[in-house]
Amino acid sequence: MRYESAVDFAAIEAIDMHVHYETDTCGHHAMPQEYIDASAAYFKGGERIPSADAIAELYRGLNMAAVMFTVDARTQLGHLPNSIDDLVAAAHKNNDVLIPFGSVDPRTGEDAIVEAVRQVEELGVWGMKFHPSLQGFDPSDPQYLPLWRKVAELGVPALFHTGQNGIGAGMPGGGGIKLRYSNPLLLDDIAAEVPDLKIIMAHPSVPWQDEANSIAIHKPNVYIDLSGWRPKYFPESLVRFASNMLADKLLFATDYPLLTPEKWLTDFEELPVKDEVRPRIFKDNALKALGVK
Template sequence: MSTRYELGVDFDAVAAIDMHVHLEVDECGHKAMPQDLFDASAAYFKSQERTPSIDRIAQVYRERNMAAVVFTVDARTALDHEPNSIEDLVAGCARNNDVLIPFGSVDPRRGQAAIDDAVYQATELGVRGFKFHPSLQGFDPSDEQYYPLWKALEELWLPCIFHTGQNGMGAGLPGGRGIKLRYSNPLLLDDVAADFPQLKIIMAHPSVPWQEEANSIATHKANVFIDLSGWSPKYFPASLVKLGNNVLSSKLLFGTDFPLITPEKWLGAFEQLELKDEVRPKILKDNALRVLGVRGS
């Protein structure tokens, strides 16, 4: 029988909520991606601890008095590689529910099976959102063949994280291993946000080379947010930082991309950004509480 997750985080006590953490290996040692993609991304990010267990991830965040959203990516069609077990991920988050929050993932290219799986993960396993990586999964999120999935997720009232911008997956490999960057253009998500206005969409990462597009969408659409993972803050585009001090102050979310970037490295650089004092707690925790449906709307 599968374990169902129940939220146990004391949100008043934690200092921050990391909205972007990967579980890259499940309880059986199965990795989320083929080995060559692991090796390429490790070289790209120069990461040291590449495949921590779910309990190790919990330890990292518990020691830092933080909560973390944890997920994997189901890209079985595009990669011809079975995904990590969502059941294992949820069970690991359940036994560490004081610091971990599970997001699910489905492969949109599986049609009705993806919809059924998403409903199962939400209603039976208790996941608190979903993660998609259009480039890795090989799909255009604005294609109307995927609209039944977005409709189902909208009806579940759960946020969805979509990778946007530059891609560490396949970086440096011939042809980028066939991974197409254009699927991660945030403008493709503008269609989804417009047509599903109750679906909370998180555009993951500074969306280089499409940062201005991402800024515009997050400013225009009440249901769109930006997580700041995958880049050290010292490399953030100037326009993102500037707007973060005003019109996007309630739209930006703390995220690292752990284990590729550690909380210490990210937060150390974040302290050096020219941000207003009142904006920092919004980014580190307050905005996430609204996106996760914990507080406010």
């Protein structure tokens, strides 16, 4: 199954750039159950693993598209991810609202590069998702440069988790997850050395928000998605720059199902963001990051 988009980008009101799909039609989850349970307790949300059809129905009702993905952390977790092929098939079934990103485990070396090529060229994914803390790697390590160069060559963006981790929160030792791998400064090395790679830093990067702001302002190829935190908790510096220096770099994103679009939108309405900037955050910037315009 190769994904072909049928999203009417002119008609939709927004693109949610960060939505999780962490199971497959065989019932295999992206992570061991204890990590899923811990994240559900941390975020205190509703249904932790909705079906792709349920995700599509939600966003169809909101007149939005959604970028949907999982994370391949097989080396760190000793657990295979849910099927990317299955995810792509589910997105294609709902291709009026869902856009699939792929994922590979950088720690698998050359195999990660081969699989990234397959996912983009054969499956038709529109981007690649990485989670340095969950996958247990330093993205600035030169050994991963061939992967970043290949993703850039394939012409799709790379979405990296940054900042605080809900995954592993409350587990002994945080589930073995090391927060330092999610410092956005590690991505600045990639942005400088692979300037053709579009990088999306996922989440307000608490406790490193000033670093994230600086990178996004300095590097033309870097964006920030606004997922994982209710806007009422956004760092002050992020809100302050939203209407000016970061107006073309911020992307609407929720972290659904961990955070619902309704809660995010209600909070965002109260932020002091200029009216003329809001359409950029909701859709225009995402179209550029995705290469649609």
